Amino acid sequence: MLVVDLNLCTGCQACVAACFAENNIGVAGEDQVAMGRGRHWIKVERYWRSTEYPDVRAVYLPLPCQQCGNAPCEPVCPVFASVHSKDGLNSQVYNRCIGTRYCAQNCPYKVRVFNYFAPRFDPPLEQQLNPDVTVRSVGIMEKCTFCVQRIRRAREEAKVEGRELVDGEIVPACAQTCPPGAIVFGDGEDPRSQVARLARSERGFRLFESLNTKPPVVYLKKGDTKNG
Amino acid sequence: MADDARSGARGGHDPGSPSPEETARRLEAAGVRTTPAATEAELARLDRALDDQVFRSMSAISLRFVLVVLFLGGVVTLGAFAFGWQIYRGIGVTGLNRPVFWGFYITSFVFWIGISHSGTLVSAILRVLKVEWRRPLTRAAEAMTVFALMIGGLFPIIHLGRNWRFYWMIPIPNDRGLWPNFRSALMWDLLAILTYITASSLFLYFPLVPDLAAARDRSRGIRHKVYAVLSLGWRGTQQQWHRLHLGMRIFTVIVIPIAVSVHSIVSWDFGMTLVEGWRSTIFAPYFVIGAIYSGVAALISVLIVLRKATHLEDYLTVRHIDRMGKVLLAVAVIWFYFFWSGYLTDWYGGNAVARALQDLHTVGAMAPLFWAMIVVNMAVPFLFLWWRRVRTNMAAMLAISLLVNVGMWIERFLIVVTSPMRNSLSFDWGGYRPGWPEIAIVSATFAAFALLYVIFSKLLPLISTWEVKEGWRIDRWQREGVVELETDVPTLSEPGGAR
Amino acid sequence: MSDPTFVTARVAGERGVADALQGLRQAGLSRESIEILSNVPLPEPVLGGPMKSTKLPVWTGAGLLIGLGLGVFFSIGTLFLYPVLVGGQPIRFAPPNLVIVYELTMFGIIVSTVSGFISETRLRPAARPYWRDVSLGAVYVVVEVPPDLVEARVRRALEEHGAEVVEAEEVLP
Structure with missing residues (x-):
């Protein structure tokens, strides 16, 4: 489970940069981003509450894949590239993908990223590629994995050491980088975990709950600074 | 269907009804002029004229034909080059992005x-x-379906990010032990189109067999050999005719629900999603009627x-x-009825996204396209097709039918x-x-459609000659009491006939 | 089995067909041994009765069953072979399965009907007489002479009823 406190988010985009670095996301380039082809696995969406000077206020909505329990992207894939993993993640099997882009159309959160061109890593970017993560080819869909490589590693280390996972042991790149600590990751099924406690907050909500997509991402509503 | 020739009248004349001579006498006494049934000699003359016309147009190759083939072939080649470029560079050469993941290709597919x-x-x-007047135009109509499907079926493949992996959708046992996902509407699409292209090709082929035999008997050399294989050893025995009729009867009944299911499934590619503007229960019948609308218009243009x-x-x-013009008018009204039902409910619901979409259509960036669609799909057919003067004017009908298809292309663009x-x-x-490859490929498919017809006209008879000949005889058979008149109302036995 | 003997004749139009059929019937030939070749389907009363039945509906029925089975296997069976969870949908049965079953049933019907048509039309045991001018409108009668009848008698029966006995121009399988 991932909890994002919108009160804390400053829209600094550090999570986006961390995600690019961690997950070997190719940089699309300025003109491609202008076309709407940025490969952001996590987007920081900016919405204006007021644009009247001097009372200019914005809300920032960091939006990674919601890893829906009932994911609309999954059943529409003809080749089972988008499937549900046993631990509830919504996985994208790159090797199966043929690029129909149906999943992206059906994603209500528009968080799926398509490789319109083969990713490029201009020197020295290729030096910092993460060996735990594949580099995806042209013509396939990809998206946020909740840093599944970190989840697997932490779990295997715990297994080797013969112990249970500790709360806070798994930290995705975005949560690790977030300067104000707006993003928290943990086991939502453990009621004592930090995320479970945060999610119980009165401010907690999930995006588009009426769609019954059952996302494990909980947002904490932005409290108005004036009205409390 | 020619089996009307055999369905009724097993025992010839009903002894209770008057004989043909008696009827003719009574009609004449009542001041009704009856035309005599065509004699065998007259029928033979009609047959020969038809054969001459149809089979001659297959053999003569003019300069104009060569030029047309070269031009259309050139456009198709450009499209093939664009597709090659798209594979080489990546699907990014199109204008697709996030959130518009589907563009010209899926529009053209629909x-x-x-x-x-x-x-x-x-x-x-x-x-x-x-319906008797169908006889000369069934062949051209059936061919249209096959050609359009051959082209339409390519688009989902052209559209893929990894086109070279399209066969992963085909349900065959493979080394991964993984079957495709039959819950995906795209899999329904694949199977529906496979079924439809098989059915419609065979629906074209079945009644073609006797005509292929006729072409075989009129040709020599390599053409003769090819026609001989294709005509399946057709000799025109009563047994073969019987089998053909039965086969056609089964096919005719089965092909209608297939056709309806195909476009329903195409609509469900959209209807199954959560996308505003797509998710709709009315989509299946709306798409079916839209398909019939654009198809009838295309058939008019082609004819x-x-x-x-x-x-x-x-x-x-x-x-x-x-007559097709009247059909087009009727379908235009039904199409608008479905369109309006969807539009009205979207507007009334007041959903913010639906409203934003309608604003985009009616006053936003897409307004020119939207209003053009309303004009050519609704206003033009509705204002003009009532008039017989218009429906019998070939230039006007060509213009209207082409405009309707422009409008229907826009309609699909607006939806998709x-x-x-x-x-x-x-x-x-x-x-x-x-992107330019999208424009090039879409243009190429229109050229390919025309090219397929041009080639078809030189290889296969454009008119089902045996069905037309049969139609000419139905009248006589009815007068002779060999075939029953298809009517439930009491008649003076057989005035008029089916012609 | 020896090759069948044929007596073949050209007849004049529909009336000629009826006359020749009458003569042959009088000579004791059964309807099954007579073929009428024409480029237009003639109605049954002209041809002296209903046709021999074809097995086409059997093919169609078989195709329906095969298609249905394939549809059930694809939509339900494959998920048991390789269960994959998608979008919270159940593995066992869901309404979309009916779409697959429907399409494949139709597919089965079509393919098997055509297979039946081709196998009945194309796969014949022996070569049969044919004339190219059938497709120009000529009508021919082909009689397969049964072993208990003399060829000359069939020939006479045809000639006495206005048919012109001619040799086959070519044979078609």
């Missing part, structure tokens, strides 16, 4: 599947209803061009176009491409501008 709809469906419905180009004006007549431009997260709204 469009061509729509065009494919009417040929087989019109032919099958006319056959089921035993007008064909009759002119191959000098078959005596068989593909102005009256055919006139513009709906994802608006969604619940206004941060992710977007636009779309097609």
Whole structure:
């Protein structure tokens, strides 16, 4: 489970940069981003509450894949590239993908990223590629994995050491980088975990709950600074 | 259907009803003039004229033909080059982005599947209803379906990010032990189109067999050999005719629900999603009627061009176009009815995204397209097709039918491409501008459609000669009491006949 | 089995067909041994009765069953072979399965009907007489002479009823 406190988010985009670095996301380039082809696995969406000077206020909505329990992207894939993993993640099997882009159309959160061109890593970017993560080819869909490589590693280390996972042991790149600590990751099924406690907050909500997509991402509503 | 020739009248004349001579005498006494049934000699003359016309147009190759083939072939080659470029560089050479993941290709896919709809469906419905005037135009209509499907079926493959992996969708046992996902509407699509292209090709082929035999008997050399194989050793025995009729009867009945299911499934590609502007329960019938609309219009265009180009004006007549014009008018009204039902409910619901989408259509960036669609799909057919003067004017009908198809292409574009431009997260709204390969490939498919017809006209008879000949005889058989008149109302035995 | 003997004749139009059929019937030939070749389907009363039945509906029925089975296997069976969870949908049965079953049933019907048509039309045991002018409108009668009848008698029966006995121009399988 991932909890994002919108009160804390400053829209600094550090999570986006961390995600690019961690997950070997190719940089699309300025003109491609202008076309709407940025490969952001996590987007920081900016919405204006007021644009009247001097009372200019914005809300920032960091939006990674919601890893829906009932994911609309999954059943529409003809080749089972988008499937549900046993631990509830919504996985994208790159090797199966043929690029129909149906999943992206059906994603209500528009968080799926398509490789319109083969990713490029201009020197020295290729030096910092993460060996735990594949580099995806042209013509396939990809998206946020909740840093599944970190989840697997932490779990295997715990297994080797013969112990249970500790709360806070798994930290995705975005949560690790977030300067104000707006993003928290943990086991939502453990009621004592930090995320479970945060999610119980009165401010907690999930995006588009009426769609019954059952996302494990909980947002904490932005409290108005004036009205409390 | 020619089996009307055998369905009734097993025992010849009913002893209770008057004999043909008696009827003729009574009619004459009542001041009704009866035309005598055609004699065998007259029928033979008609047959010969038809054969001459149809089979001659197959053999003569003019300079104009060569030029047309070269031009169309050139456009198709450009499209093939564009597709190669797209594979080499990546699908990014298109104008697709996030959130508009589907563009010209899927628009054209829906469009061509729509065009494919009417040929087989019109032919099958006319056959089921035993409409006599269908006889000269079924072949051209059935061919239209096959060609449009051949083209439409390519688009989902062209559209893929990894086109070279398209066969992963085919349900065959493989080394991964993984079957495709039959819950995906795209898999339904694949199977529906596979079924439809098989059915419509065979629906074209079945009644073609006797004509292929006729072409075989008229040709020599390599052409003769090819026709001999294709005509399946057809000799025209009563047994073979019987089998053909039975096969056609099974096919005609089965092909109608297939045709309806195909476009329903195409609509469900959209209807099954959560995308505003797509998710709708009305989509299946709306798409089916839209498909029939564009298909009838395309059939009118095709018939007008064909009759002119191959000098078959005596068989593909102005009256055919006139009748198809009435059908087009009726379908236009039904289409608008479905369109309006969807539009009204979206507006009334007041959903913010639906409203944003409607604003985009009616006053936003897409307004020119939207209003053009309303004008050419609704206003033009509705204002003009009431008039017989218009329906019998070939230039006007060609213009209207082409305009309707322009409008239907726009309609599909507005549904497929513009709906994802608006969604619940206004941060992710977007636009779309097609890349040059998309324009080149879409143009190439229109050229390919024309090219297939041009080639077809030289290889296969454009008119089902045996069915027309059979039609000429039905009248006589009815007068002779060999075949029953298809009517439930008491008649003076047989005045008039089916012609 | 020896090759069948044929007596073949050209007849004049529909009336000629009826006359020749009458003569042959009088000579004791059964309807099954007579073939009428024409380029237009003639109605049954002209041809002296209903046709021999074809097995086409059997093919169609078989195709329906095969298609249905394939549809059930694809939509339900494959998920048991390789269960994959998608979008919270159940593995066992869901409404979309009916779409697959429907399409494949139709597919089965079509393919098997055509297979039946081709196998009945194309796969014949022996070569049969044919004339190219059938497709120009000539009508021919082909009689397969049964072993208990003399060829000359069939010939006479045809000639007495206005048919012109001619040799086959070519044979078609």
